[in-house]
Amino acid sequence: MKSASRRIGRVAAVVLGSSILSSSGVLLGSMGTAAADPIPGCTAGDVTAVMTGVSASMTTYLFTHPDVNDFFTSLQGLKKADAKQQTQDYLSANPQVRDEITAIRQPGVDLRNRCNIPLKAEIAGVI
Template structure:
């Protein structure tokens, strides 16, 4: 039951982060968004990334367990542990980067900053 709650908490964080990106993209846009950069487009891409990450974590319990173990740690400690883990597991790093790549491409194509001001409000 605890795992389900943790997963739901993480899923909620991903949804909130995606929402922050969507709101940040629409808030900074000012003019008509570039093709493929509407709030709907951003939401669709981030939903796909989230679904792919969910599938990956459930099919790679070792990675899921590692990421779950980071909950509650100070941000700097979680960041260092993650960097160490990914350095020791380059295949996992590459697979996670591949899953995240559509979001990175979208942010670059649509000029969406990684941290948007609206994301800090949520």
């Protein structure tokens, strides 16, 4: 049971790392501008709510698509560059999966665009 928990945790880290880094960057970045009024819908609570929704949707998707879950699980232990390349190759070979994951992540993209959150806060190319 312990290894299954670790495995799920690692998969979540690979798949959701970019979302977590994005929201962390926003939260830390907004601390420095406490005097300024936040853009509507861009408070720390808003960011957390959106990223929670994205994470929940991605979790459901992975558990209902075991082949995709298995692929992302197989990335465990790889160097970031290797995981990135394999992910790009997999998504290129599976455009429906790519489109479904893109749709799941879209609220996070919309949030970044609306709230001026820089893309450099993400792990480039990994989901």
